[in-house]
Amino acid sequence: MKRNKEETKDKIIDAVGRLLAEGGFRKLGVNAVAREADVDKVLIYRYFGGMPELLRAFGVSGDFWPTFEELTGGDLEGLRRKPLPQAASTVLHNFARALRSRPLTSEILAWETVERNELTEVLEKVREDSAVRLLEELSPVAEESGVDIAAITALLGAAIMYLVVRSRHVKVFNAVDIGSEDGWLRLEAAMTAICEACIGE
Amino acid sequence: MKRNKEETKDKIIDAVGRLLAEGGFRKLGVNAVAREADVDKVLIYRYFGGMPELLRAFGVSGDFWPTFEELTGGDLEGLRRKPLPQAASTVLHNFARALRSRPLTSEILAWETVERNELTEVLEKVREDSAVRLLEELSPVAEESGVDIAAITALLGAAIMYLVVRSRHVKVFNAVDIGSEDGWLRLEAAMTAICEACIGE
DNA sequence: AAGAGTAGTCACCAAAGGGTGACATGTCAA
């Protein structure tokens, strides 16, 4: 048997990702990970300390949350020049697409509603930072326009998260086909309509 | 020991509710329920068949989903007379309040995102019926007004579910305090604004 | 009052989970 600590650690972390992707958190445990990684479970304790720490290591090992660039479309200046409604709407579209392209993130998001653990904490932290930065960069404008921008974007952001999570198992929600591109186009259009009608002032 | 089958069955079902309320689904199992109900677990198999069937029995034993009356405020006619935006907004407010007053439902809703089981199926069925009926009763109007009412209400409904579920563990979302009445008033106001600005035509 | 059938008890099983101590073997420096 070849021996290589770092390689083994990677094998273990990869196994976490695979298990998470295919079966969610329920099947995740020391034994299962060891089996999947084809590694003795004692190594998980030796290298990481235990399951919580392994989860944390997994959490920082991948890009589970959309980057700032991804949300802004990589063009912050261009976005700033747009009227706020369009800018907001663009960010929301990007957000939805970014989440939909990250099955592992959906899984974590789902689990987050049920139980908090080291992994969900990592994700939560990254997310908060991202949200705060976005708000700061993008809406120094319009604090006193009478519309509660935070509340509106909270609603739309929450909706996106829920629908992405839900679409993993169920394909229709309130007569909208959240399992298809078409359905999401409808949702994007609705978000745009809401932004333009409500955020403008 | 007094002997009474029906009473024992009730004790078991009550235990499910208590376990669910305090610890969610993770702690739910034959052994745990038997322990909590202070009953031998073999009775669970004898009386219900097993955990899935017990969950189903639990599911039909309580009012886990807002009734039609609760959503409409008990006054369908009055609601029908209102303009659609106001009506929609009222229903959404009622929906949010109804969910928030049902901790067990939040728990089931949360679990639903992670795994489907007999309980979530029961809830899902009731919910579908409710949603369909609402749509039929309330918006025979305005099919071709250019706005995608289904998409908009899908977004707002999804947002409510997510925020209710999330507020069990985390108290702030996107700078909105979803743990307090005030926060929810802000959200309700935002929903009203959205309905009035977007559904009107 | 007696017996039948049911409600409840007890003891057990196999499987799976988390966790650990002791051993074997590969790797690398002296």
Next chain:
DNA sequence: TTGACATGTCACCCTTTGGTGACTACTCTT
């Protein structure tokens, strides 16, 4: 080449879980 240490293996432990067979004892009918 020889050790020393780090890497990997193996064999256990205990607890919990789902699930079942066999027994006891209550209740109700006749």
